[in-house]
Amino acid sequence: MKTVAEFKIHYRQILGGNGAVLAPLPQFAKDSAEVLRMYRAMTLVRVFDAKAVNLQRTGQLGTYPSSLGHEAAHVGVGAAMRPEDVLAPVYREFGTQLWRGVTMTEILTYWGGDERGNDFAVPRQDFAWCVPIATQTLHAAGAAMAFKLRKEPRCALAYIGDGGTSEGAFYEALNLAGSRALPVVFVIVNNGWAISVPTKAQTAAKTLAQKAVAAGIPGVQVDGNDVFAVREVVGEALESARRGAGPSVIEALTYRLSDHTTADDASRYRSGEEVKDAWALEPLLRIRRFLVDTGLWHAAKERALLEECTLKVDAAVTEYLGKVKPATDAMFDHLFATLPAHLSEQRLIARHYSSKPGVSKPGGH
Amino acid sequence: MVEAIAMAHGWEMQHDASVVVIGQDVGANGGVFRATAGLQERFGKDRVQDTPLAEATIAGMSVGMATHGLKPVAEIQFMGFMYPALDQIVNHMSRMRNRTRGRLSCPVVIRTPHGGGIHAPEHHSESTETMLCHIPGIRVVCPSSPARAYGLLLAAIRDPDPVMFLEPVRLYRAMRQEVNDDGQALPLDACFTLREGGDVTIVTWGAMIMESLRAGAELDERGIGAEVIDLATLSPIDIETILASVAKTGRLVIVHEAARNVGVGAEIAALVAEHGLYDLQAPIQRVAGFDTIMPLFKLEHDYIPSVQRIVDAVELTLSG
Numbered sequence: 001m002k003t004v005a006e007f008k009i010h011y012r013q014i015l016g017g018n019g020a021v022l023a024p025l026p027q028f029a030k031d032s033a034e035v036l037r038m039y040r041a042m043t044l045v046r047v048f049d050a051k052a053v054n055l056q057r058t059g060q061l062g063t064y065p066s067s068l069g070h071e072a073a074h075v076g077v078g079a080a081m082r083p084e085d086v087l088a089p090v091y092r093e094f095g096t097q098l099w100r101g102v103t104m105t106e107i108l109t110y111w112g113g114d115e116r117g118n119d120f121a122v123p124r125q126d127f128a129w130c131v132p133i134a135t136q137t138l139h140a141a142g143a144a145m146a147f148k149l150r151k152e153p154r155c156a157l158a159y160i161g162d163g164g165t166s167e168g169a170f171y172e173a174l175n176l177a178g179s180r181a182l183p184v185v186f187v188i189v190n191n192g193w194a195i196s197v198p199t200k201a202q203t204a205a206k207t208l209a210q211k212a213v214a215a216g217i218p219g220v221q222v223d224g225n226d227v228f229a230v231r232e233v234v235g236e237a238l239e240s241a242r243r244g245a246g247p248s249v250i251e252a253l254t255y256r257l258s259d260h261t262t263a264d265d266a267s268r269y270r271s272g273e274e275v276k277d278a279w280a281l282e283p284l285l286r287i288r289r290f291l292v293d294t295g296l297w298h299a300a301k302e303r304a305l306l307e308e309c310t311l312k313v314d315a316a317v318t319e320y321l322g323k324v325k326p327a328t329d330a331m332f333d334h335l336f337a338t339l340p341a342h343l344s345e346q347r348l349i350a351r352h353y354s355s356k357p358g359v360s361k362p363g364g365h
Numbered sequence: 366m367v368e369a370i371a372m373a374h375g376w377e378m379q380h381d382a383s384v385v386v387i388g389q390d391v392g393a394n395g396g397v398f399r400a401t402a403g404l405q406e407r408f409g410k411d412r413v414q415d416t417p418l419a420e421a422t423i424a425g426m427s428v429g430m431a432t433h434g435l436k437p438v439a440e441i442q443f444m445g446f447m448y449p450a451l452d453q454i455v456n457h458m459s460r461m462r463n464r465t466r467g468r469l470s471c472p473v474v475i476r477t478p479h480g481g482g483i484h485a486p487e488h489h490s491e492s493t494e495t496m497l498c499h500i501p502g503i504r505v506v507c508p509s510s511p512a513r514a515y516g517l518l519l520a521a522i523r524d525p526d527p528v529m530f531l532e533p534v535r536l537y538r539a540m541r542q543e544v545n546d547d548g549q550a551l552p553l554d555a556c557f558t559l560r561e562g563g564d565v566t567i568v569t570w571g572a573m574i575m576e577s578l579r580a581g582a583e584l585d586e587r588g589i590g591a592e593v594i595d596l597a598t599l600s601p602i603d604i605e606t607i608l609a610s611v612a613k614t615g616r617l618v619i620v621h622e623a624a625r626n627v628g629v630g631a632e633i634a635a636l637v638a639e640h641g642l643y644d645l646q647a648p649i650q651r652v653a654g655f656d657t658i659m660p661l662f663k664l665e666h667d668y669i670p671s672v673q674r675i676v677d678a679v680e681l682t683l684s685g
Binding site: 091111112113114115131132163166168194195196197201203263269325326328330331332335342343350 | 656
């Protein structure tokens with residue numbers, strides 16, 4: 001009997017849990033301004049996230065999916081992408097989106113129940129949040145097909161969660177991308193939990209990166225709490241796709257430190273011990289340690305950064321809360337390029353029965 | 366209502382060893398709405414299984430289980446996530462009995478939350494029952510109270526064919542009602558007359574019974590008697606009860622949260638036009654969701670028909 005195929009999955013890590021440098025630093029990590037930029041972005045999204053959860057708890061925001069613990073994975077991906085690339089997010093990757101120019105006000109507007117939050121001023125070509133699981137992976141493959149047909153040196157990047165890899169659409173996207181050598185990168189953020197279901201209950205596969213194997217494309221695992229490793233691995237995958245070498249799959253291992261969303265209570269199904277252990281490996285800790293060790297950071301700078309982030313978040317919250325509730329016309333105005341006649345009639349009915357238009361009601365009625 | 370649903374599961378699992386509950390987060394978490402709370406503790410991980418996050422898996426596996434001696438009661442976490450399951454429902458579950466001339470069948474219940482009104486995120490608030498009602502070979506049921514949820518779910522599980530069981534999210538915790546855990550099923554394929562009246566018939570289902578009953582009370586104060594009928598089983602429709610009511614009142618208003626275009630209301634209107642036209646004293650009115658995408662929650666209450674819209678439609682039928 002002969003072996004006709006075999007595979008290996010590599011695991012990449014640069015910064016250890018304690019901030020120790022375990023592998024050669026990539027070029028960007030030797031640029032202190034760039035490292036500080038990533039750290040600031042990770043801190044901003046952490047501060048933003050806490051505020052968003054608080055807004056939901058006080059009835060000023062709808063259900064919100066916290067990104068707590070995902071900061072390295074999300075910022076690392078954002079920093080690796082070029083502005084002209086296209087992002088197909090799931091619904092939690094605020095660190096990537098803020099890096100690419102989506103505003104905190106837009107994020108709050110969408111999760112506050114208002115479609116205007118999807119109308120990003122920047123980046124205009126990125127996809128909006130995608131709640132139906134795994135469907136976005138095919139959109140990214142389709143966008144990559146458009147780039148390939150037009151011979152544009154651009155890539156698409158789709159996020160997916162560990163649970164999402166159980167959906168058929170995910171396999172279909174990988175298969176299509178591999179068969180056509182599309183310039184697309186799939187980043188699986190494996191945070192251990194799909195609501196209440198742990199990753200080991202989704203699949204018997206040892207890694208999710210190996211899901212790439214059956215599609216004939218490379219798969220690699222990376223420490224998703226290590227922003228250097230994430231940025232390096234995703235950067236390599238994007239450049240490989242950009243020069244025509246085809247797609248790849250990256251599994252970023254991290255941990256969902258929060259509930260699934262504000263509508264969830266994770267204490268029903270997972271132990272406090274597990275969460276406590278995960279906090280020891282959380283992503284901000286190690287890069288801060290690295291910055292302190294290399295003399296780039298100290299307590300006063302940290303305090304100043306937190307103040308700066310709080311001011312930015314507060315300004316966004318004020319802008320969000322000041323938004324006037326959309327008029328009922330908004331339901332109709334963007335449905336078609338030209339509204340059919342029967343819908344014009346319905347638009348009048350909606351106006352007639354509208355509850356007090358013009359009054360801002362953040363968080364609902 | 367959500368406790369009544371969990372209770373019906375419990376009764377039937379206790380009395381029928383072939384009943385198995387599957388879905389996403391139905392186990393340790395007890396369902397995101399708690400509709401399967403406590404079942405895994407009581408019946409174990411074989412009979413209450415968390416599936417992988419894959420709706421086609423849930424529906425397709427149900428076909429396999431049901432054709433081989435089990436009675437799966439499957440949860441699709443939200444109606445907006447049902448679409449990957451439709452291939453299995455349309456092409457297999459609904460037609461298994463017919464295409465095998467009765468050799469194999471699919472006693473499956475698929476439960477899913479239905480409708481809006483609770484400030485949920487995108488894709489969590491749609492009412493797309495019409496798509497399901499258009500599929501031959503399945504029943505579509507939508508309860509509107511804790512007691513009816515209990516009795517109809519038992520009937521759905523005991524039914525030898527596939528039943529889609531739509532649970533209005535606005536009703537999960539909207540009303541408290543004592544429900545006897547006595548294993549008594551209610552009839553499928555029958556309407557429930559919730560309020561009697563002689564001037565107008567209002568046919569509705571799911572969460573819209575709340576607005577319809579409020580409209581009925583408001584009309585009552587003006588001396589207008591509204592008969593409010595809960596359709597309950599959306600497919601097949603119990604048209605006899607509706608025709609009998611229209612024969613008495615001469616006026617029909619159909620109320621639903623789903624978009625108007627090709628909605629279940631259109632089928633009811635057509636059946637009444639075919640079989641009860643000469644009983645009508647005024648044109649049939651439909652009060653429905655707009656033919657738009659269900660808006661995110663800032664506008665959802667401008668989308669869901671209001672009591673005032675129902676009252677106005679009733680008055681239109683009386684103005685002729």
